[in-house]
Amino acid sequence: MIDNADESLKKWQDSVQAWAAITKENAEIDVLVGMLTSIASASPIIDKFSTWLLAGSAGIGSLFILNLDRLVPIINSDRIQWALFFLIPSAIFGVFSKLNSLSIQTGVHSTQRMKEILLPIIEKHMGNEDEIGKAAKESNSLIDMTIDFKKIMNEFIDCYPFPVRYFIKKYQKDEDFNQVSAPKKWVRSLIWQSFNTSIQFICVLVFAIVLISGINII
Structure with a gap:
């Protein structure tokens, strides 16, 4: 005993x-x-700055091309070519920065929205589980009401077309998928977004310096 x-x-x-x-x-x-x-969450701030640079460089590039014949007497032609040359990588890195931002903001928004939808459902299930557990205890019954998240995830992934489904499953295997996997991916994307925006800014800055240094002083 x-x-x-x-x-x-x-x-x-x-x-x-x-x-x-x-x-x-x-x-x-x-x-x-x-x-x-x-x-x-700092991604939208960086994205806004990148958007300004991207819009500014695109506008200035178009303006230069349309008014090239008028600018040649004022600015050295070689400097104009070099200046426009730096606008190209600025636009490319700006697009990369926008892609990083899109990945982060989409992930954060969808995750927060998913929590808002699923939290009441899970709370309701836990309440039902407690009530059923009490009834099962009184009748000496064993009832398993554990949510099978693996089954849910497999059915969720099956909604996607094959190429997307393949990459999601591959990502789960490679990354040891858990609650922290997605936030870690967001931070890595934020680092790349910051890097791309920095290169974008440097290219715009070099563009301005080259252009100013090429002005013909009468």
């Missing part, structure tokens, strides 16, 4: 320790996801 009591106590202690470990791990993941998401 004492051995059974000790065994039950040991199982109860193990269950509490496992519960505490899971709770701690979930809290650490939530903190990390929050930190990564807050860093990724």
Whole structure:
């Protein structure tokens, strides 16, 4: 009798320790996801600056091409060629920056929207689970109401066409997909966005310097 009591106590202690470990791990993941998401939220600010540079360089480039015959007497022709040469990589890196921003903002928005939709559903399920669990305990029944997220994800992925489905599954295998995978990807994209925008700005700055230095002083 004492051995059974000790065994039950040991199982109860193990269950509490496992519960505490899971709770701690979930809290650490939530903190990390929050930190990564807050860093990724800087993407729209960088994107706005990149948009200004992209629009400005496109406008200036078009203006120069349309008025090239009028600018040649004022600005050295070689300098005009070099200046326009730096506008090309500026536009290219600007497009790369926009793609990075699109990836981040789409991921953050869809994730937040998914939480808004799924959280009430999960809370309702947990409430039903508690009620059914009490009824099952009174009738000495064993009922498993654990949500099979793996099954849900497989059905969710099957909605996509084959090429997209293939890359999603490959990404899951390569990245050891978990709650932190997407936020980490956002931060990496933010770093690339910052890099591309920096190169974009440097190209525009060099363009302006080359152009000003080529002005013919009468």
